[in-house]
Every structure is written in structure tokens, then in C-alpha cells.
Amino acid sequence: MPTVSLANAKQFSCPAECTLLDAARTQGLVLEHSCRTGRCGVCKAKVIHGQTQPIKFEEALNNEDMQAGYILTCCRAAIDDIELDIEDLGRLGSIKIQTLPCKIDSMMKLAPDVLQIFLRLPPNNNFEYLAGQYIDVIAKNGVRRSYSIANSIHENTSLQNKLELHIREVNEGIMSDYWFKEAKDNDLLRMEGPQGTFCFHEKPARNLIFLATGTGIAPIKSILEDLNNDQQYVDPKNIYIYWGGRTPSDIYWQPTFANLNINFQPILSRASEGWKGRQGYVQNAMLADNIDLTDSVVYACGSDKMIHTAKNLLISHGLNSINFFSDAFVSSN
Numbered sequence: 001m002p003t004v005s006l007a008n009a010k011q012f013s014c015p016a017e018c019t020l021l022d023a024a025r026t027q028g029l030v031l032e033h034s035c036r037t038g039r040c041g042v043c044k045a046k047v048i049h050g051q052t053q054p055i056k057f058e059e060a061l062n063n064e065d066m067q068a069g070y071i072l073t074c075c076r077a078a079i080d081d082i083e084l085d086i087e088d089l090g091r092l093g094s095i096k097i098q099t100l101p102c103k104i105d106s107m108m109k110l111a112p113d114v115l116q117i118f119l120r121l122p123p124n125n126n127f128e129y130l131a132g133q134y135i136d137v138i139a140k141n142g143v144r145r146s147y148s149i150a151n152s153i154h155e156n157t158s159l160q161n162k163l164e165l166h167i168r169e170v171n172e173g174i175m176s177d178y179w180f181k182e183a184k185d186n187d188l189l190r191m192e193g194p195q196g197t198f199c200f201h202e203k204p205a206r207n208l209i210f211l212a213t214g215t216g217i218a219p220i221k222s223i224l225e226d227l228n229n230d231q232q233y234v235d236p237k238n239i240y241i242y243w244g245g246r247t248p249s250d251i252y253w254q255p256t257f258a259n260l261n262i263n264f265q266p267i268l269s270r271a272s273e274g275w276k277g278r279q280g281y282v283q284n285a286m287l288a289d290n291i292d293l294t295d296s297v298v299y300a301c302g303s304d305k306m307i308h309t310a311k312n313l314l315i316s317h318g319l320n321s322i323n324f325f326s327d328a329f330v331s332s333n
């Protein structure tokens with residue numbers, strides 16, 4: 001069976017017909033990823049040596065990437081021993097993915113097309129996650145959709161065992177129809193998670209910049225809740241949030257963290273009557289503020305278009321590419 005070696009000298013074996021991402025995970029190693037379907041590009045890696053074969057279509061790669069030897073680890077298997085230029089994500093590897101029953105604990109509209117759902121997990125579960133990760137919710141008919149967890153782990157509070165989700169209505173979306181038309185308190189569902197590798201990284205940079213569009217604010221809220229409870233990582237950093245929406249009702253949340261000093265910038269992408277705030281795209285608004293990108297870490301969550309544009313733009317303005325972390329929302333009906 002082929003052996004895969006990573007840049008930090010860790011190794012795992014990869015059975016035929018198993019993606020590199022899945023093979024690593026079954027052996028306790030987590031590689032950076034988000035969608036697992038070839039669409040977001042977060043799992044892009046360079047093959048230094050050896051042969052791989054595609055199992056799924058690598059939608060997020062362009063010709064230049066392929067010619068330069070890049071692959072998507074969620075789409076490819078190894079044919080012979082290979083070496084990749086990426087490292088595993090350490091502590092994420094110790095968190096187990098579980099499938100658990102859950103019930104709707106409460107529901108509330110945050111905006112005309114955004115629902116806040118709290119899911120209640122069984123008592124005495126040992127579900128663990130890092131702020132920023134997501135879960136798959138599985139409905140009775142087997143339909144499964146991914147949602148970021150919007151709260152951090154709350155122990156010994158009324159939120160213990162509860163996962164907060166922000167769910168946007170999708171036109172003719174099968175799962176969306178369930179949430180917006182049928183769901184009620186105590187409905188029984190299943191969830192599988194935690195998934196994804198979007199989480200906080202301890203870095204020496206002075207500026208922490210969060211970019212979000214739409215419900216991409218959810219995992220950022222979770223990360224900020226965590227930081228608010230554990231200030232050692234953020235003192236004395238400058239924290240910025242740039243959150244973009246199309247209408248004023250898209251800006252359905254305000255940061256109120258007693259221990260964090262946050263510069264919050266809501267931005268609408270189009271003109272709206274009565275809106276006195278900023279207008280444009282989050283990445284452009286951030287650049288206009290002249291933050292020193294050579295001393296920054298950026299976390300971006302939301303549309304894949306925003307993420308790709310922001311990444312290229314910010315790197316061209318001095319951000320080190322290893323200081324850009326993202327979670328792209330790819331929509332499904």
C-alpha cells in the first residue's frame with residue numbers, strides 16, 4: 001500500500017480508492033480541508049514526488065495549479081509512495097468525529113431569511129470541537145447539509161450540550177424547506193462532526209482580521225467567544241471584523257465581548273436606503289483601512305468568491321500566505 005509522507009515527516013498509508021484526506025484521518029492525522037468535494041480548494045497541496053490519481057473531479061484547480069503539481073487531497077488517492085508539501089494540523093487529529101442524535105432545542109429568526117437554531121445533544125455525551133468547525137446535520141430522509149457551529153463550548157452554563165447554528169434560507173433548498181417550513185422544537189435529527197479545519201491558530205502577528213459574508217459570521221462568532229474566555233492569545237492584539245451583507249437585515253449580530261477590544265465594520269455590497277455605514281466588498285474595505293498586512297493573520301469565512309478574491313488581493317498587499325485561513329460556504333439545494 002502506498003505511503004504518504006508530509007513536510008513534517010509524519011506518514012500514513014493510502015489504500016486504493018481512498019482519498020488522501022480520508023486515509024490520513026483514519027490514521028489520526030488531519031489535513032487542512034473544508035468542503036471535501038473538490039470545490040473550495042482549501043485542501044490544495046503540492047506533490048513533491050510520486051504519482052496520484054483522481055477519484056473525484058478537482059473543480060477548484062486551474063491549469064496552472066495542475067501544471068505546477070498541485071492536487072486536492074479530498075479528491076485524489078496515491079498510486080505509489082508520495083511526498084506532499086503540507087503538514088498535518090496537530091491537535092485537530094485528536095478530536096473524534098461522531099454521529100449523534102440531537103433535538104431542536106429552540107429556534108428564532110435572526111433576519112427574515114436567517115434562522116438561529118440551537119440543537120441539544122444527549123446528556124453525558126463526549127462531543128468535542130474547536131471553535132470554527134462545522135457539523136453535518138442529517139434529516140430523517142437522509143439529506144445532509146453542513147453548518148458552522150456559531151457558539152464555543154459552554155461548560156456549566158445553560159448552553160452546555162447545545163450547538164448554535166445560523167441557517168440561511170435557500171430558494172427551493174430541500175433542507176432549507178425543512179428548516180423554514182416544518183421544523184419545530186424537539187424534532188429529532190442526527191449530526192455528524194465536528195468537521196473542517198477552520199479554527200484559531202496561535203501566531204505572533206499583532207493584527208487579527210476576520211472577514212465574513214452572510215452567515216459566514218457564525219464560526220467567527222464561535223472563535224471570538226473562545227478568545228473572550230481565554231485572553232492570553234489576544235492581548236494586546238488588534239482585532240478587526242469586516243462583515244459584508246447585501247441588505248441592512250443581513251447584519252443581524254453585533255460583537256459584545258467584555259474582554260475583547262474589537263473594531264467592527266459592517267459593510268453592504270449595494271446601496272440601501274437609510275444605510276449610513278460603509279459600502280463595497282469586505283476585502284476592499286479592509287485594504288482601505290491601511291492595516292499592516294505583514295503583521296496580520298486573516299480568517300475568512302463566507303462565499304468562495306469572497307475568499308478567493310480576498311486571498312489573492314491580501315497576499316499581493318503583503319500578507320504571508322501561511323497567515324490566511326478560510327472556510328468557504330459552497331451552497332447545495
Ligand code: FES
Nearest residue numbers: 034036038041074
Ligand atoms: S476542495 Fe478539498 S476540501 Fe474543499
